[in-house]
Amino acid sequence: MTDVAETCVQENPVERYLRMDRIPHIWCPGCGIGTTVNCFARAIEQADVDLEKLAIVSGIGCTGRVAGYLNFDSFHTTHGRAIPFATGLKLANPDLKVVVYSGDGDLVAIGGNHFIHAARRNADLTVICVNNFNYAMTGGQAAPTTPLDAMGTTAPYGVCERPFNLPFLAKSCGAVYVARWTTYHVRQITKAMVEAMNKDGFSFVEIISPCPTLYERRNRLGSGLDRMKWFKENSVIKNGSDTRNIDIAYQQPIICGKFVDIDRPSLLEVTEAKIGDIRGKQRWADVSRRQKKSIEQTE
Amino acid sequence: MKTDPAGVLTGAHYLDGDFACGEGAMAAGCRFVAGYPITPSTEVVERISRRFPMMGGTFIQMEDELASMAAVVGASWTGTKCLTVTSGPGFSLMMENIGLAAMMETPCVVVDVQRGGPSTGLPTMVGQADMMQARWGSHGDYELIALCPQSPQEAFDLMIDAFNLSEIYRIPVMFMMDECVGHMTEKVVIPEADQIEIVPRKLTSQTPEEFLPYRVNGGYVPEFARAGDGYRFHTTGLTHNEHGYPVMSAECQEQNVRRLIYKIRDNADQIVRFEDDGVDGADIVLVTYGITARVAQMAMEMAREQGVKVGMMRLIIAWPFPEKRIKELAGKIKAFVVPEVNYGQMVLEVQRCAEGLAPAVLVSHGGGGVHEPETIVEAIMGAAK
Ligand SMILES: Cc1ncc(C[n+]2csc(CCOP(=O)(O)OP(=O)(O)O)c2C)c(N)n1
Ligand code: SF4
Ligand SMILES: [Mg+2]
Numbered sequence: 001m002t003d004v005a006e007t008c009v010q011e012n013p014v015e016r017y018l019r020m021d022r023i024p025h026i027w028c029p030g031c032g033i034g035t036t037v038n039c040f041a042r043a044i045e046q047a048d049v050d051l052e053k054l055a056i057v058s059g060i061g062c063t064g065r066v067a068g069y070l071n072f073d074s075f076h077t078t079h080g081r082a083i084p085f086a087t088g089l090k091l092a093n094p095d096l097k098v099v100v101y102s103g104d105g106d107l108v109a110i111g112g113n114h115f116i117h118a119a120r121r122n123a124d125l126t127v128i129c130v131n132n133f134n135y136a137m138t139g140g141q142a143a144p145t146t147p148l149d150a151m152g153t154t155a156p157y158g159v160c161e162r163p164f165n166l167p168f169l170a171k172s173c174g175a176v177y178v179a180r181w182t183t184y185h186v187r188q189i190t191k192a193m194v195e196a197m198n199k200d201g202f203s204f205v206e207i208i209s210p211c212p213t214l215y216e217r218r219n220r221l222g223s224g225l226d227r228m229k230w231f232k233e234n235s236v237i238k239n240g241s242d243t244r245n246i247d248i249a250y251q252q253p254i255i256c257g258k259f260v261d262i263d264r265p266s267l268l269e270v271t272e273a274k275i276g277d278i279r280g281k282q283r284w285a286d287v288s289r290r291q292k293k294s295i296e297q298t299e
Numbered sequence: 300m301k302t303d304p305a306g307v308l309t310g311a312h313y314l315d316g317d318f319a320c321g322e323g324a325m326a327a328g329c330r331f332v333a334g335y336p337i338t339p340s341t342e343v344v345e346r347i348s349r350r351f352p353m354m355g356g357t358f359i360q361m362e363d364e365l366a367s368m369a370a371v372v373g374a375s376w377t378g379t380k381c382l383t384v385t386s387g388p389g390f391s392l393m394m395e396n397i398g399l400a401a402m403m404e405t406p407c408v409v410v411d412v413q414r415g416g417p418s419t420g421l422p423t424m425v426g427q428a429d430m431m432q433a434r435w436g437s438h439g440d441y442e443l444i445a446l447c448p449q450s451p452q453e454a455f456d457l458m459i460d461a462f463n464l465s466e467i468y469r470i471p472v473m474f475m476m477d478e479c480v481g482h483m484t485e486k487v488v489i490p491e492a493d494q495i496e497i498v499p500r501k502l503t504s505q506t507p508e509e510f511l512p513y514r515v516n517g518g519y520v521p522e523f524a525r526a527g528d529g530y531r532f533h534t535t536g537l538t539h540n541e542h543g544y545p546v547m548s549a550e551c552q553e554q555n556v557r558r559l560i561y562k563i564r565d566n567a568d569q570i571v572r573f574e575d576d577g578v579d580g581a582d583i584v585l586v587t588y589g590i591t592a593r594v595a596q597m598a599m600e601m602a603r604e605q606g607v608k609v610g611m612m613r614l615i616i617a618w619p620f621p622e623k624r625i626k627e628l629a630g631k632i633k634a635f636v637v638p639e640v641n642y643g644q645m646v647l648e649v650q651r652c653a654e655g656l657a658p659a660v661l662v663s664h665g666g667g668g669v670h671e672p673e674t675i676v677e678a679i680m681g682a683a684k
Contacts, residue, residue, distance in 0.1 A: 019533070022544060052529045057373070068533055068545065073526040075376065076535035076545070078399050081369035084333075084361060085396075088370030089526060091357050092331045093377035096527050114369075117362040271357075278352045 014041035030224020032183035032209030043193035057086040059106035080110030119173035132211035140214030147250035168243035177203035178260035184231035201266035304492035305354035317342035319451035323458025333370035340412035364392035378525040398437030404469040415666030425478040426666035428641035442563035445473035445618040463498040479590035519562035572616040581610030588614040598675035629656035634682035638662035
């Protein structure tokens with residue numbers, strides 16, 4: 001009896017990283033956000049992070065709710081401001097491992113300026129972007145990631161703007177780690193998250209994810225499952241691709257892979273080195289002033 | 300608790316208000332500052348960015364004021380005392396995350412060195428027209444505290460109070476300087492570190508198992524857990540329960556937001572701060588703050604020479620407003636005279652609190668300069684008739 005009970009009530013391996021008192025979550029059936037959270041829970045087991053020092057910062061949106069479901073110090077901030085909030089958190093306590101987990105609209109529309117500056121200054125953050133090609137939380141409006149010609153509630157005749165190519169944006173601003181995967185690639189996502197978290201500096205993982213309720217429905221792209229099949233058949237893995245050539249076009253193959261993995265001194269490394277120098281010089285100044293004083297006194 | 304001597308530049312100095320404000324912040328134990336340059340406030344961060352490395356502080360120049368304010372709120376969750384500094388246009392951008400600080404109950408201090416507005420206005424010249432914005436600038440209902448120094452010495456002294464109040468109530472505190480106070484240079488005496496009393500972050504003594512980030516047990520202010528201390532707490536700008544979890548209901552809104560409001564309203568008697576000069580027996584009472592208090596001082600003396608019984612009530616803390624005191628005076632005097640470098644902001648509060656018992660006469664200056672004392676004297680004489 002007990003044996004059977006014990007085998008049946010085995011804990012789900014990711015449960016301990018979730019706030020189970022908040023389950024059921026708000027995400028729709030077939031949504032890809034939960035898949036990414038599952039990958040994240042597995043990634044933190046493998047990554048070189050102290051879980052007591054892990055902080056998750058989200059902005060606003062369906063993806064922005066991730067912070068509330070992960071059982072770590074977690075911050076659900078304002079729309080677009082997850083990155084600067086996280087920057088302050090990390091700089092004020094460099095012992096923390098700070099992960100920003102948010103949506104495409106949050107990170108690169110309203111938060112776009114913060115995104116490019118965090119990459120430029122190589123802020124010690126891992127940024128995970130769930131790109132579902134739209135503003136989901138507010139009902140499926142077009143975003144700066146919606147492919148040209150795709151529909152959104154505010155683009156009823158199709159989008160007229162060219163979308164961002166996020167890996168190219170991140171790379172050109174200075175990110176030290178850049179990868180893109182779809183929610184079909186759960187093992188690769190997990191690995192990318194591990195690698196990203198193990199880097200110092202600005203690391204970025206884009207995850208193309210279905211939003212069956214809004215984006216897929218409006219564009220008649222089928223269910224979450226249909227979309228996974230589409231991802232499977234239409235994603236092309238090209239590690240090391242030149243990020244200039246990996247734009248996403250409507251219903252065209254999606255190029256996935258790890259595109260950037262370089263080392264460049266992070267914001268904290270540079271700051272700490274400089275401050276060490278300044279302090280050193282200051283100490284010298286103090287010492288020489290004192291010596292001068294004692295010379296004056298002896299004279 | 301006494302402050303960390305590393306941040307205290309003890310001695311008598313000749314400093315401008317901006318530098319004094321920066322020194323005050325460092326003496327108060329501030330160790331994280333994020334900012335974006337804007338006249339006439341920039342000297343504050345210039346001062347701090349130069350001195351911070353020597354005391355283990357972190358300064359970062361962010362990409363804009365949205366980011367500066369967000370970074371400050373984030374940094375405060377490590378238990379670090381945090382500051383940002385700006386002027387009108389940047390203050391407008393900070394409103395979003397001032398609201399977040401109010402909702403998450405995050406201690407921090409925001410300096411606004413006021414210049415003429417609206418919009419880009421008069422970048423290098425004085426204004427006092429952000430007083431209502433300081434109170435009401437972010438959306439939704441919240442309460443906070445705003446101080447208004449009238450001299451470099453006060454810019455130093457009140458900065459310590461600003462940080463202490465932000466810790467006691469876990470709120471964003473507004474430090475409403477103006478260009479004149481920011482740029483005037485005067486003697487500033489900085490005491491020894493062991494003479495500076497500071498309020499440390501009230502860290503919870505509960506275990507992670509017992510701890511709930513927004514439980515107050517009938518009090519007003521929850522205990523604080525720092526990120527990285529193993530509490531694994533959640534906080535959000537959404538309406539939330541004691542767990543910090545979002546709950547979308549009128550009941551939760553009432554329980555959450557009522558406390559944000561009443562932690563200040565119910566303690567207003569302890570918080571309000573003003574200075575009286577010859578108010579007892581006066582017929583006319585000037586209500587003033589910041590640089591205008593110093594101009595009004597001269598006007599008061601001139602009017603007294605002409606035989607008018609005039610006193611002055613100088614607001615040191617503008618928000619919460621000294622409602623009771625205004626009402627009490629209103630029953631005894633002929634009129635209030637309120638000179639401001641704006642087209643009428645704090646005068647509205649005086650009128651509201653006087654409840655019609657005495658009129659409150661606005662003496663307006665649109666900005667770019669301060670009043671001529673004669674203009675104020677004229678208003679005093681008119682009101683005394
Ligand atoms: C300042 C501000 N503007 C607008 C909104 C409304 N809003 C909430 S979520 C959202 C879009 C979120 O899109 P994304 O980041 O892609 O997240 P998703 O819901 O798609 O996961 C918007 C516009 C807001 N909360 N705050
Ligand atoms: S609306 Fe879209 S993104 Fe939001 S939970 Fe539903 S499927 Fe997911
Ligand atoms: Mg989205």
